[in-house]
Amino acid sequence: MRQEEDEFGNYLKKQGLKFTPERVVVLDKVLSFKKHFNADDLYESIHKYNKKISRATVYRTIPLLVESGLIIETLRCQGRVSYERVIGFEHHDHMVCLGCGKIIEFKDDRLEELQAEICERYEFKQVEHRLGIRGYCKECVAKGLGKG
Template sequence: MEKLQTSELDIFRNFIKKKGLRYTPEREIILREIFNIHDHFDVDELYLRLRNKGHRISKASIYRTIPLLIECGLVQEVYHEDGHMHYEHIYGHEPHAHFRCLSCRRVEEFRDERLEEVSREYAEKYGIEVKMSRFEILGYCANCKGKEEG
């Protein structure tokens, strides 16, 4: 029998309840829109997407909601660029890492089971509980590397 996956909304509702906070319509709208984005995003992009759909949600509400989504394991910070953080939703997705080109700023996702092994081994060695790990490689993509050498 296939195991039913708990929805991101249920996870967030339960998390908010345990923290003694109110589950507001604004928080749900923010969460739903984040899970409609299938790429990395920043607060400005999320804010514009919500405004274009007729939602009157402030940037402050978004900035207050994102740390809660991170804490409950639905969203993670991906990288900091141009003075602001970029995020992605991770719930229901395979763990992955990122390569970021320092020249053209392209971001590529990749998977490698060794990354999970490193987290697991580190946790065992030091007796810690890993809630999330983030791995990023910075460098020059093949296209930009060729330009640098030329």
């Protein structure tokens, strides 16, 4: 956690921003998430024990966390953006269910290699990639969603 606090602190300093106590609270909460989260999840879990942090503060801190490289935007589904932490988490790709919002993580070496090959073909230097597949999970298909 210290590493992330330092990184965020340095980033804020470079931007001429202060590492306010509110930002510390938001960062600490973000670091406690092991899975994907969205802005509302973050706000609600903070609000449970800290009523001083406004929704606006949480919403304004998220882009700073993304810019600083501590979290990434994982995927967008039905107007909601999911985020996840970067440090200490292995690269993976995502499937998201349009029915229930479930996120399935996967990693396949063949896919990773193929992407590297494609980049080579286009003489493109890959820094990162994010693959998101939208569709319907097994349970939602069983309920009749996603037909046609």
